[in-house]
Amino acid sequence: MSKRNFLLTDPARPEGPDNAHTRARIDDAILALMAEGDRLNHDLVATRAGVSRRTVYRYCPDQAALRAAAWARIGPAGGIPKTLGEFVGGVASRFANFDDKADAMTVVMASAEGRAIRNVMKEERVAAFRAMLAPRVEALAEPDRTRAIAMFQYLGSGFAWREMRDQWDMDGAGAAAACTWAIEVLLADLERRGARPLADGPA
Template identity: 50%
Template structure:
């Protein structure tokens, strides 16, 4: 009888991944509860059954914790969810994304409707803005980056209508 293959990196790596998963599960459970005290390291540590320092070891600040929540929610929607790499890729992935949202409706509703859900989305703003600018660079290269619809110029307001 042969022994099963050890996990890449051995037992310690597997243990680290299990602890990370417990912390992320606790984060999502806390988010789903809609706890008005907000997401913080102490609260997540208590819920995950680990020490506060352990949570900080994996997620050194609140932003890192919130970004982990975004990654887990995205993976729950679909394993293929990621920041867009092209306009076509974004459009082609919408159906799978929305099916995933429906499959995880409770978590997605909390994420879209709660203050903590907004914090999770905001934690990803720099990455999201960079990804969308890159994905749509070709489609928007002809636009004047300094001109915005509704910026007080009559011609801009007319175009908006």
């Protein structure tokens, strides 16, 4: 009696390492859906990418993985900066990246789905900024220490980029110049401040 061989693997993704072409199609579909303001789910991504639902699940097994893939497309190249030098020196390139993906970024900054996408990286983001700024804020007591760190993170974020784009008609280069200047002013203030509370005003 002959045995039938059933095709159990998806030809869109061969066994072994990821298929870069399929990964790119899925990532492009995620970016397009974000730009249109659609909620991310596996069915919509599969339809837009032209692959099976099963293939999308293989690359992104759950909703958190879909959101992480979304952040990887719109977030900073190389991920969240790990050093103060990377952060300050990378503002211009991050804002240029936001310009390149402006439609998706605008939705991500304003929608509930976008908030969920951003929050996928919250723990890693907070830890990275606390670590990179620890030597600069160590003299401050809480909650001033956290307030100072949060302001630095904001100045290098998509929110600062969007506000300058929407309200002041700046491109990424202009917004980056303004935010980099503000970051450097605050770093200089911390050098002079010591343990003085932020409520005392500029040092």
